[in-house]
Amino acid sequence: MTVLSHLRRAFFRPPSFIPAYPTTTTLTSAYHFIHSEHNSTASIKSEDKKTQGKWLTLPPFKATVNGGSLGKRIAGTGEGDAGNTTAIKWVMRCCPQLPRSLVQKLFRLRQVRRKPFESSKSVGDVHAPDxxxxxxxxxxxxxxxxTVYLPITVQALPTEKTECLCTEEELKFLHDLELYKDSAVIVINKPTGMPVQGGIGIKRSLDELAGTYLRHELSEAPRLVHRLDRDSSGILVLGRTQLSATVLHSIFREKTVGASNIDLKSEKRFLQRKYWALVIGSPRRPQGLITVPLGKVVMDDGRSERITVVENVSTTPSQHAITEYRVLDSSVHGLTWLELSPLTGRKHQLRVHCAEVLGTPIVGDYKYGWQAHKKWNRAQISASSLEHKTEVCNKTSLPFGLNLESGSITDKQPNLHLHCKKMVLPDVSSAIKRAHVSSSVYDFSDIKSLKFDAPLPAHMQRSWDILCS
Incomplete structure (x- = not known):
């Protein structure tokens, strides 16, 4: 709070703008940033040692690859917007170490300046009129x-974020989650029970941990491009740079927007996700397509919310949600393994489609399937399975307070049995490299696909072994 107060006082104090091109000094290590895509370094330019009147000078703007447009071209949904780069995007690209909230505040307080290129060409630039x-x-x-200028007072920010310290065991566990890594993306197998983002009561999230410990050789922190529920598991993709994250955001967004036009029989779908789920009961048909609108309703307590199927879209806000499903295996215990392929990305889409449309809620989903769990006759599980449960529960818990050694169907309260098992994703790294060479004429339809397969979490693997034995 002291730092923010200092910044606020400095921002409201009217600065005297004195751009100084001849003299430059290198930023401190925390602000010395060389962009991996543009090889540009932000530098401080000043004429005296007084804080007032000093400015952080960003590199002159030059044409860059537009991530949103590139994502649309990869998705094959059109040329996309050739795209103007906005001032805030340029600031964030040049200074990824600055919190986005601070950059937004600088713009709100009108503390960001720009000098057009024509003005910068004059010989007497240092003494150019304000x-x-x-x-x-x-x-x-x-x-x-x-050229964009920021107040030099941004340097008053702490040079390093407070890190969430990890033990060696936790660090090894975190790195073992990685399924794939290249210059653009990191793909991890998210464990059950680990939150993807921070929030009230959440001490450590994957977003925070990856930003601190999965940077590897890059100065930028990996960025989330999609979500998984805290209690679900499986493939989670992060963009390693701001550009790659923007491209991936666009790809996931185009997947949802163009879902109605997808050819289900095509093997060339640019983004495919396949979840495995264990459900209570069995669908009427072994395979099919669910296409119903989903909306948000507030519960009786006035605080919690849940997603539900919307009957009348003309009176209730809703979003169209499409899921492809097929039965993988059925059990005599009244449980069924399903493969679910979401063609849109709505909140709790798979859980609601299973519970409310198919009438087969996912095992461990007490939000949307608590009634089915009350009626579920768990006595059908054999005694040998219970012996197996006693054996595995004696193992120690995993790092970060996770306990992944329990939660199968043999337990009194099973964990959620929903896992992102497979994903097909365009090779974004290759696309970005080609776009830098010829972004306007290159045909991205031949970009190769990356295929990922995440092993089942321990509790789902044990349930599989029990039901399929």
Whole structure:
């Protein structure tokens, strides 16, 4: 809070703008950033040692690959917006170490300046009149050669974020989650019970842990591009740079937007996700397509929410949700293994489709299937299975407070049996490299696909072994 107070006082104090090109000093290690895609370094340019009047000068703007447009081209949904880069995007690209909330506040307080390229070409640039340097809004488009200035007081921020310290065992566990890594993406097998993002009562999330410990050789922190519920598990993709994260965001978004036009029989779908789920009961048909709108309702307590199928879309806000399903295996115990392929990415989509449409709630889903769990006759599980449960529960818990050695169908309260088993994703790293060479004319339809397969978590594997034995 002390730092923020200092920044607030500094921002409201009217600075005297003195751009100084001849003299430059290198930023401290925390702010010395060389962008992996643009090889640009933010530098401090000043003429005196006084804080007032100093500015952080970003590299002149130059044409860059537009991540949103590239994502659309990879998805084959059109050329996309050739795209203007906004001022806030350029600031975040040049200074990824700055919190986005702080950058947004700088723009709100009108503390960001821009000098057009034409002004910068004058010989007497150091003494150029202030009229050539104007305030810039976050959504203003950048033009070639434009130079953006930030208050030097951003350096008052702590040079390092408070790290969540991990033991050697926890670090090894975290790195063992990695299924794949290249210059653009990291793919991990998220464990059951680990939250993807922070929130109230959450001390350590995958987002925070990956940002601190999975950077590897890059200075940028990996960024989430999609979500998995805390109690589900499986394949989770992170973008390693701001550009790759933007491309991946666009790909996942286009997957949902274009879901109605997807050819289910095509092997060339640019993004495929296949979940495995164990459900109570069995669908009427061994395979099919669920296509119903989903909406959010507030519970009686006025605080909690749940997703439900919307009957009247004209009166209730809703989002169309499409899921392809097929039966993998059925059990005499009244349980069924399903493969679920979401063609859209709605919140709790698979859980609601299983519970409310198929009438077969997922094992361990007490939010949408608590009535089915009350009626479930668990006495059908054999005595030998119970002996197996006693044996595995004696094992020690895993790092980060997780206990993945229990939660199968032999336990009194099974964990959620929903796992992102397989994913097919375009080779974003290759696409970005080619886009830098010829982003306007290259045909991305021949970009190869990356295929991932995540092993089942321990509790689901034991349930599989029990039911299939």
């Amino acid at each position: 009229s050539q340097v104007k305030r810039v809004s976050a959504k203003d488009s950048m033009r070639f050669g434009d």
